[in-house]
Amino acid sequence: MSWSSYVKDVTSILDDKVKRLGIERTVNHYEEDIVKILGEYPETLELAKEVRKIREEALDKNAYLVDRLESKCKKVGIDFYYAKSPSDVLRYIGDLIGGGKTVVKSKSMVSEEVGLRKYLEDLGTEVWETDLGEFILQLADDTPMHIVTPSIHYSKERVAEIFSRKFGKRFDPNDVEGMVRFFSSFMRRKYFESDFGIIGSNSLGVEEPASLLIHNEGNITLTYNTPDKIVVLTDIFKLVPSVKDSIKIALVTSRYAGYRIAGYYDVIFYKSLVERGKDVHLVLLDGGRKKILEEREFTEAALCIKCGACMYKCTVYQLIGGVFGGPAYPSGIGTIIASFLHGVENLVPSLYTCLLDGRCVEACPIDIDIPSMIVKLRAYYISRASSRYNG
Amino acid sequence: MLMNSSYRLPESILIVRDNILKKMHPLGLSTSECGSWCIDGPKDTILYSGCLYSTMEIVYSKEALLHLVTSSPDKKLTPKLARMFMGLGPLYKMVVSKKDGKIYEIPRKALEVLKQMGMEVGCLKEEPYVGVLLYELGFHNEFKEYVNRVYQLFKKYGVKRIITLDPHTYELLKYVYPKYIMDYDLEILNILDIVIQGLRDGRLTIGGASKDLKYVFHDPCHYSKSRYRKIIEEPRKVMNSLGLRTVESRKSGETSMCCGGPIETYFSMLARRVAEARYKDLVSTGADKIVVTCPICLSSFLTVSKDESKIVDLIELIYEGLER
Structure with a gap:
């Protein structure tokens, strides 16, 4: 095996008019919207600078925050599990949930990274994606192409086709509301049948431990309120000292994700879940992230708040979508992060697809210098693989 | 992926x-x-x-x-x-x-x-x-x-x-x-x-461009989005001194788009698609001429355009401006 399957993926999306149209519509809207939004809320730029500082300080004391979170969780009365690797996550959650159950889950890139849904399904448990975009991908047996808008490459026509096939009745592609209504009533039944709810975190405040989640569909609120047992699955980079920090991060994240204001910002204090009788498990994944904190040249990548702005603006992404980047984390920033999660030698094609044109840096709210890191990462790769290329 | x-x-x-x-x-x-x-x-x-x-x-x-x-x-x-x-x-x-x-x-x-x-x-x-x-x-x-x-x-x-x-x-x-x-x-x-200094202190006089044509400037990435020194206004100043009629692309300055050149050496099929997308974008401004200031951009656009007169380097324009 060599590059040929990558080249095949690139060629196939370049030639897929429907997928290209889906991506094009979204990125064009985004490019127009973000200018308007930042015009209406100019203070976002200052807040973004503050967020960079918050993230820098939080990463500097990441190890302390992890320890602190563990003791806080114990005090509050929830289970805390530190997962070194994706397989640790699967083992822990697999043992916890087991087979024959029904699970509702919200969108979580960490769950994509570890392959959680598939793993639980293989155990004989029913897992439902409660985010519409993710639900479409679940039905289509596909993977997300964007961290905020996962089914960016799906047109309404293709969605109607998938719904019609899966549910045995005809859906009109022009009646988007009708499809959304059908999805909501279908999912409502699943919430009430569910044994477990799985959520992620956009940010996690440690002092009074709480996850902050941004959503537009209201689905996350139901995901952690309806079932009795809740799993919070997130990664070590999400930790910040306080809820106040999380709120600032959430505002900047949603603005740069292209929303004036998102539909919902849920601050979920673990204490209040426990007080309402819920059984809560927090799973915190390292999965190679500590390595990014150790390799100082690349630590800047860990500041990423996952708003997805750089992806929409990326020249390559606009053409080939999530084919460019790491699994679960597309584009240039995703290539850098994934290089430490999965090994840089596995990311060579994306590493050398980046044009280094810097549109991502201009888009990034916290000014992460992605192209410079890509160049350094190429050098890092070559120096580690030099025996293959010399002589 | x-x-x-x-x-x-x-x-x-x-x-x-x-x-x-x-x-x-x-x-x-x-x-x-x-x-x-x-x-x-x-x-x-x-x-x-x-x-x-x-x-x-x-x-x-x-x-x-x-x-x-x-x-x-x-x-x-x-x-x-x-x-x-x-x-x-x-x-x-x-x-x-x-x-x-x-x-x-x-x-x-x-x-x-x-x-x-x-x-x-x-x-x-x-x-x-x-x-x-x-x-x-x-x-x-x-x-x-x-x-x-x-x-x-x-x-x-x-x-x-x-x-x-x-x-x-x-x-x-x-x-x-x-x-x-x-x-x-x-x-x-x-x-x-x-x-620009020469224009300011009078050592250089250029101009006399025809008003019949519209020009659009394509910002090269390593000027407009440089981490060291952003060069965005300078080429536009020179174009103004030449007396050119100009339009702007919707992707200009800091949001300018790449020409595809950087991956030309090993992935020219994709580089070409990038160049085509950018070229289309520049042509859609209604400009008659595309002005570049990087030989890589010049080569990329010439390759997809096939019309050598459509794309000009800023140096060519200054040089022609001298002769008038």
Whole structure:
């Protein structure tokens, strides 16, 4: 095996008019919207600078925050599990949930990274994606192409086709509301049948431990309120000292994700879940992230708040979508992060697809210098693989 | 998105590296071929093209031939043949070297502009390639060794000041070389700054452009989105002085889009798609002419446009502005 399957993926999306149209519509809207939004809320730029500082300080004391979170969780009365690797996550959650159950889950890139849904399904448990975009991908047996808008490459026509096939009745592609209504009533039944709810975190405040989640569909609120047992699955980079920090991060994240204001910002204090009788498990994944904190040249990548702005603006992404980047984390920033999660030698094609044109840096709210890191990462790769290329 | 631990760098990347290290040029041109545009020889101040214009002239004019090797990173057999072919010397040289053409002529025109301003400017008949591919592709140990060789050449010819023409050479010489060369003491000037200064103090008068045509400027990435010094207004100032009617693309300045050039060496199929997308975007402004200030952008757009008169380098415009 060599590059040929990558080249095949690139060629196939370049030639897929429907997928290209889906991506094009979204990125064009985004490019127009973000200018308007930042015009209406100019203070976002200052807040973004503050967020960079918050993230820098939080990463500097990441190890302390992890320890602190563990003791806080114990005090509050929830289970805390530190997962070194994706397989640790699967083992822990697999043992916890087991087979024959029904699970509702919200969108979580960490769950994509570890392959959680598939793993639980293989155990004989029913897992439902409660985010519409993710639900479409679940039905289509596909993977997300964007961290905020996962089914960016799906047109309404293709969605109607998938719904019609899966549910045995005809859906009109022009009646988007009708499809959304059908999805909501279908999912409502699943919430009430569910044994477990799985959520992620956009940010996690440690002092009074709480996850902050941004959503537009209201689905996350139901995901952690309806079932009795809740799993919070997130990664070590999400930790910040306080809820106040999380709120600032959430505002900047949603603005740069292209929303004036998102539909919902849920601050979920673990204490209040426990007080309402819920059984809560927090799973915190390292999965190679500590390595990014150790390799100082690349630590800047860990500041990423996952708003997805750089992806929409990326020249390559606009053409080939999530084919460019790491699994679960597309584009240039995703290539850098994934290089430490999965090994840089596995990311060579994306590493050398980046044009280094810097549109991502201009888009990034916290000014992460992605192209410079890509160049350094190429050098890092070559120096580690030099025996293959010399002589 | 693929996971496969046996990826290897594309063969064409390795050929480029080896050529630069052995022959001081990615396609194997000699320093005297790179400097063939230079007639006068060195002075304290030189105009330096980084050999990018000669190189891009070849990339553009021999595009169909190079595409056989560079179109896709999974090429296996062809690069091996290419390596043999490149080793054949004279025969290969006959195919690739090209000492005329639109892109090739630009450094000479730039030199003429500088002379018109009364400047004492020389150039190198033995001109080394600037090394941008070694740097961007990640061969940083090799880059360090290479740029020190380039630096020695500058020193050998007594060069004290260098005027650059394009964003890549400017960025490398001014901001990157000093990190890799001890006691680096060359003064690096950008031709745009010199032209603007000349316009201001009256040493340069240009203008008289026809009002019938509309021009759109394509910002090169390493000017408009540079981490070191953003150059956005400067080329526009020059265009205004020429009296051109201008329009802006919806992706201009800091949001300008790449021409695809950086992956040309090993993924020209995708590079071409990027160039097409950007070209379409620029044409959609209704402009009659696209103005560039980077030989890589020039070659990329010429390749997809096939209409040589549609794309002009800012230097060409200044040069024409002189004659009126």
